[in-house]
Amino acid sequence: MPADSLYVNTKAVEKNTFDAIVIGSGISGGWAAKELCDRGIKTLVLERGRNVTHIKDYPTATKHPWEFRHRGAITAALQKENPIVSKCYAFDEGAQHFFVKDKEHPYIQEKPFDWIRGYQVGGKSLMWARETQRWSRFEFEAPARDGYAVDWPIRYNDLAPWYTHVERFVGISGNMDGIENLPDGEFLPPWEFNCVEKSMQQKVNAYYKDRRMLMGRCTNLTKAGELQLKQGRGPCQARNLCHRGCPYGGYFSSNSSTLPWAANTGNLTLRPESVVHSIIYDEQKGKAIGVRVIDAITKEATEYFAKIIFLNAACLNSNLVLLNSISNRFPNGLGNDNDLLGRYMTFQNYRGSLNADIDGFEDEYYYGRRPVSPLMPSFRNVHKKEMDFMGGYLVFWGAYRNTGNANNNENIGASFKDAMCEAGNWGVYMSMQGEVIPKFDNHVRLSKDLKDEWGIPQLITAVEYDDNDEKMLQDFLIQGAEILRIAGCKNIIPNDSKQTPGLDIHEMGGIRMGHDPKTSLLNKWNQLHACKNVFVTDGSCMTSSGNQNPSLTFMALTARAANYAADELKKGNL
Numbered sequence: 234m235p236a237d238s239l240y241v242n243t244k245a246v247e248k249n250t251f252d253a254i255v256i257g258s259g260i261s262g263g264w265a266a267k268e269l270c271d272r273g274i275k276t277l278v279l280e281r282g283r284n285v286t287h288i289k290d291y292p293t294a295t296k297h298p299w300e301f302r303h304r305g306a307i308t309a310a311l312q313k314e315n316p317i318v319s320k321c322y323a324f325d326e327g328a329q330h331f332f333v334k335d336k337e338h339p340y341i342q343e344k345p346f347d348w349i350r351g352y353q354v355g356g357k358s359l360m361w362a363r364e365t366q367r368w369s370r371f372e373f374e375a376p377a378r379d380g381y382a383v384d385w386p387i388r389y390n391d392l393a394p395w396y397t398h399v400e401r402f403v404g405i406s407g408n409m410d411g412i413e414n415l416p417d418g419e420f421l422p423p424w425e426f427n428c429v430e431k432s433m434q435q436k437v438n439a440y441y442k443d444r445r446m447l448m449g450r451c452t453n454l455t456k457a458g459e460l461q462l463k464q465g466r467g468p469c470q471a472r473n474l475c476h477r478g479c480p481y482g483g484y485f486s487s488n489s490s491t492l493p494w495a496a497n498t499g500n501l502t503l504r505p506e507s508v509v510h511s512i513i514y515d516e517q518k519g520k521a522i523g524v525r526v527i528d529a530i531t532k533e534a535t536e537y538f539a540k541i542i543f544l545n546a547a548c549l550n551s552n553l554v555l556l557n558s559i560s561n562r563f564p565n566g567l568g569n570d571n572d573l574l575g576r577y578m579t580f581q582n583y584r585g586s587l588n589a590d591i592d593g594f595e596d597e598y599y600y601g602r603r604p605v606s607p608l609m610p611s612f613r614n615v616h617k618k619e620m621d622f623m624g625g626y627l628v629f630w631g632a633y634r635n636t637g638n639a640n641n642n643e644n645i646g647a648s649f650k651d652a653m654c655e656a657g658n659w660g661v662y663m664s665m666q667g668e669v670i671p672k673f674d675n676h677v678r679l680s681k682d683l684k685d686e687w688g689i690p691q692l693i694t695a696v697e698y699d700d701n702d703e704k705m706l707q708d709f710l711i712q713g714a715e716i717l718r719i720a721g722c723k724n725i726i727p728n729d730s731k732q733t734p735g736l737d738i739h740e741m742g743g744i745r746m747g748h749d750p751k752t753s754l755l756n757k758w759n760q761l762h763a764c765k766n767v768f769v770t771d772g773s774c775m776t777s778s779g780n781q782n783p784s785l786t787f788m789a790l791t792a793r794a795a796n797y798a799a800d801e802l803k804k805g806n807l
Contacts, residue, residue, distance in 0.1 A: 246538055251277040251502065252802070254524050254539040256509050256554065259356025260784055261771040261791045262545035263487030263495075264399070268795035269543075270495040274802065277502045277537055278492070281529060281546075282352030284505040285331075285359065287488040291478030293327040301326045320736055321349050323360050323476035331359050331476070339691055341680055346694035347735035348549060354505050355488040356547060357738070360476040363451045363484050363604065365405050365785040366627075367396050369414040371615055372779035379618045382577065382671045382777045383747045386757035389416070395789040403485045403788070404461045406605070407450035415447070415610040415781070422455045423448045427599040429591055429632035429659050430607055433720035440719045443612045449629070451605040452485035464490050471601030484604070506530055508687045511558040512542060512567050512767060520766045521567070527687040541766045541798050541807050544744075545791070548772035549677060552578075552743040553692050555769075556679050568754055568761035574744065578675045579778040581739040582626070582667030582702050584730050585709040589661040589722035591632065598634055598656060606631045609716070611780045613708065622704035624668030625780045628713065632661045661722050665709040668780040669734075670701055671742055696734045739783055741775035759794040766807045770794050 255265045258280040269276045284290070298304050305326045312319040315335045324332050333350040340348060351357040370389040377384035393416075400419040407420040426434060426448060434446040453469040454461055461467075466482030466489055475484050482489040495501040506529035513523040513536060523538035544551050552575050558567035566574045611625030635657035675697065679690035710727040717725050734740075747753025750762035755774055761767045770791040772783060779786075801807045 246536075249523075249536060250538040251275050252539060253277070253541045253543065253798075254279065254537055255543045255545060256524065257356060257545035257547060257550075257771065258354050258487055258492065258503070259351070259545065259547055259771075260358045260361070260487065261787045262356070262543070263358065263491035264788045264791040265543040265545055265768075265770065265795050266495040266501060267491040268792050269799060270498040270500040272796070272799035273498075273500060274799060275500050275502075276495070277504060277539065278495075279507040279509055279524065279526060279537070280354050280356075280503070280505045281508040282354065282356075282505060284503075285353045285355050285478075285488055287482070287486075287493065288480045291480055292330070294474065294477045294480050296327065317347050318349060320347055320732070321738070327474070328360060328476040331478070338685060339683075341683065341691055341693040343693050343695040344697045345733040346696050347733050348694065349735065349738045350547070350550075354492070354503065355486050358486040359478055359488060361738075361784065362782075363453055363475065364782040365400075365403070365450050365452055366781040367416040367418055368392075368779050368781050368786050369416050371414050372777070372781065375614070375624070376777050379614070379623055381623055383745070383749070383752050385776045386746050386748045386753075391757075392786070392789050392793065395793040396785065398792055399785065399788045401458075402460050403452050403490065404454045404458055404466070405450055405452060405785075406455045408448055410445070410447050412445060412447070412610055414615050418450070420450070421458060424451075424453075424455060424603050424605050426607065427632060428597045429594050429661070432594075433591075433632065433661070433722075434607070437609075437716060437720050441612075444609055444716065446607055446609055446630075449605040449608045453604040454483055464494060466490065469604060471603060473602035473604050475604060508689070509546065509554050510534070510687070510689055511554065512544070513538075514558065514560040514562060514567060514764065516560065516562055521764055527689070529687070532687060541768065541802060543791075543795065543798075544767060544769045544773075545771045548740040548743065549692060549694070551769060551771055551773040552677050553679070553689070555744060556677075557689060563763070567767065568744075568763045570763050571751055571754075573752070574754060575677045576673055576675075577671035577742045577745055578677060578696050578740065579669045579671040579742045579775070580696070580734050581737045581778055581780070582665065582669050582698070582705060583737045584702075584732055585665040585667075585706045585713070586728045586730065587663045587710065587713045587717060587725055588728070589663075589717050589725040591659050591661055591720075591722050594659055595656075613705075620704075620708065622701045622708070623670050624701070624705065626665045626667035626705055626709055627780045627782075628663060628665060628709070628716075630661065630663035632659055634658075635660050661717060661720070663713050663717060665706070665713070666737075666780060666782070667702065667705045667709065669698075669778050671745070671777055672699065677743060694735075698734065739772070739778065741772040741778050741783060744769045744773040745776045746774050747776060758797045759790060768794050768798055
């Protein structure tokens with residue numbers, strides 16, 4: 234049934250009408266809500282999962298290891314029931330309640346894809362890894378320069394003031410490093426290197442002209458700035474238990490930051506357990522007029538109406554919503570005049586890693602569990618394409634002190650305690666975060682036969698690595714080993730995890746931005762070319778994946794688009 238025939242009750246229309254609707258309450262949805270509510274726009278946020286209130290609904294946040302029945306580990310039975318989500322590093326006994334179990338929202342893997350999801354108010358902002366680098370001008374210029382994807386319709390300078398806007402509110406720890414392809418931002422004090430990392434940094438930075446070991450940038454507050462204090466947030470306690478939810482507000486999440494801020498304006502209405510079926514398109518008006526929702530519990534259908542709609546359901550679900558939003562005007566999905574909706578899906582390559590040992594420093598240690606790793610900005614294909622592969626890769630690495638003989642100790646009681654208190658040698662880890670080039674064949678689409686329990690077609694994933702990804706992986710393993718040798722490491726062991734796409738949890742694309750409606754779905758303001766009052770600002774809008782972490786860019790794009798939408802709404806253009 235076409236979506237434009239779904240509403241008939243005028244009283245329901247009046248009761249369920251808002252200025253704006255935001256679909257999704259995660260990192261980008263929370264930002265859309267904050268910006269729109271700050272501008273005086275009455276905003277409805279629809280979240281398909283349950284409500285999670287900051288502090289109150291973090292049941293495991295302050296539990297000790299011995300308070301968990303399985304000391305934090307998941308059981309063999311739970312792993313067997315959840316072969317996909319159990320691969321995620323954060324899916325453990327203390328955080329499993331924030332993850333979608335495999336049977337709860339089925340999808341079809343035409344090619345292997347690990348779809349990691351968090352269905353609750355706050356979405357995956359409760360469990361994310363919190364790395365926040367600005368993209369540089371090179372990420373926005375590279376597709377046009379090197380001939381892949383399509384040209385981004387914006388450049389770094391278009392987004393720079395919005396990066397600043399987001400950073401000041403969120404609170405980013407970091408250094409002013411002066412690196413051209415890792416732009417500086419508005420930073421709180423950085424986290425500190427440990428003694429081994431300082432030694433490695435000195436050796437590596439002195440040896441290379443094009444490679445720098447830097448402290449990572451993240452949303453864990455080394456101290457709370459004025460804006461974070463206004464949000465009721467405090468400094469990070471260096472517990473590194475972030476994926477359980479942080480009662481201190483030590484890291485940024487929608488729950489601790491943007492959604493309470495939006496609620497304080499009096500302009501926010503939040504409706505959890507609302508599974509979005511589709512966006513309603515009006516043939517006569519030539520624009521979207523609302524959203525059809527299926528109640529997650531009762532399965533009752535309801536329509537909500539607004540002048541503007543922000544789609545922020547997270548990449549794959551945003552593609553799903555548009556593909557399922559059919560009408561006479563858009564039989565293949567809302568805005569899909571070029572049949573590219575769901576195409577050019579991309580992600581980031583995390584397959585490569587190395588481990589090593591390093592001698593010395595036996596009399597030194599460190600305090601706490603730092604929530605961020607040092608990094609090395611990409612040094613491949615930065616100013617021009619110079620390798621036999623396209624794109625670059627970011628390197629995360631650092632050093633840690635091994636526990637002494639506890640794991641090999643067969644005793645119990647005092648002797649076991651003493652063994653646990655002994656410090657072992659120092660270990661070093663390194664991992665890659667590589668750009669994956671968008672390709673037409675990497676796509677998602679809807680099943681014609683299978684539906685989920687809410688009557689919505691299941692999503693089919695058809696996404697895979699290619700030869701470019703393999704070449705990049707091999708280059709990282711070779712260069713990474715060289716860097717570790719220069720840093721003074723030994724016993725260097727390379728590893729290819731061979732993990733499938735999706736486990737990076739950085740899926741992007743399918744509703745990409747671009748100049749031309751023939752080759753893209755969204756314009757430079759994140760509006761659908763063919764339906765200007767629908768904005769898409771989560772990972773699905775990305776034209777390419779870059780090698781930096783994408784979440785800060787999602788937030789900056791959202792803030793920019795939301796303020797543009799507010800201006801256009803005020804002018805009567807939407």
